[in-house]
Amino acid sequence: MPDSIVIFGAGYGFEMLAQAVWLRRCAIHYWGDIDTHGFVILDQLRAHLSHTKSFLMDRETLMAHELQWVREPSPIRRDPARFSTEELELFEDLRDDRMHPAIRLEQERIRFSWIKTALKSFW
Helix, strand or coil: CCCCCCCCCCCCHHHHHHHCHHHHCCCCCCCCCHHHHHHHHHHHHHHHCCCCECCCCCCCHHCCCHHCEEECCCCCCCCCCCHHHHHHHHHHHHHHCCCCCEEEECCCHCCCHHHHHHHHCCC
């Protein structure tokens, strides 16, 4: 995508990004695993870059890939502070095992065609 950068594999280690003041002027999209850790990382990233939007971390994506779910080994049970209504509802369903115990959809298990369709919304 023109005028874009991708930062891979930061996980919880994004503190160095908070010091990059120029990122505050950029659109930021975070794509993590759909599990409690992925959402907590999103919440923590928003503490530094509040305008961050989640990408492919929604109920539709999760449900479309049910056959790809794996078990989240150590779900986080705390309450986040910086979620949209939809993000909070999904996080609580994951955290509280409302759909299935310890659901996790890892990024690499999402169909490439699904990703390509979602990326078209940015062009």
